[in-house]
Amino acid sequence: MTTKVLSQSDFKHLHDKSHIIPEKIRAGLKKLGPKGWQYQPDFIKTCEIGNPADFGHHSAQFEADHCVLIGGSKGKKAWAGSKELADRLRAML
Numbered sequence: 001m002t003t004k005v006l007s008q009s010d011f012k013h014l015h016d017k018s019h020i021i022p023e024k025i026r027a028g029l030k031k032l033g034p035k036g037w038q039y040q041p042d043f044i045k046t047c048e049i050g051n052p053a054d055f056g057h058h059s060a061q062f063e064a065d066h067c068v069l070i071g072g073s074k075g076k077k078a079w080a081g082s083k084e085l086a087d088r089l090r091a092m093l
Contacts (some may be wrong), residue, residue: 021058024049029066032081037068037089040077068093 012019028047032038038046049055059067065083068090070076080086 017054018058021049021054022061025055025059025062029062029079029081032079034082035085037078037080037085040067040079043079 024047028043031046032043041052044052044055047055062079066080066086068078068080068086070078070093078089080089
């Protein structure tokens with residue numbers, strides 16, 4: 001019986017949160033589709049991210065295009081599946 005030898009790339013895909021969490025966010029945005037949106041707590045669940053702090057550490061790269069602030073900086077956040085939808089939602093506020 002031979003044991004598979006794993007590469008550094010394998011390790012990254014299995015354990016590096018700076019790779020894993022953004023990939024999960026991309027998958028979550030894809031699940032929303034171009035016309036869907038969710039409030040942030042639900043979106044974190046859609047992304048299948050167990051620790052909201054992990055989401056917070058890695059979501060900044062997506063916020064400008066997909067995040068809609070509702071009620072200012074202390075309000076809710078919504079996540080849109082496309083930049084176009086996020087722009088339309090922002091225009092409604």
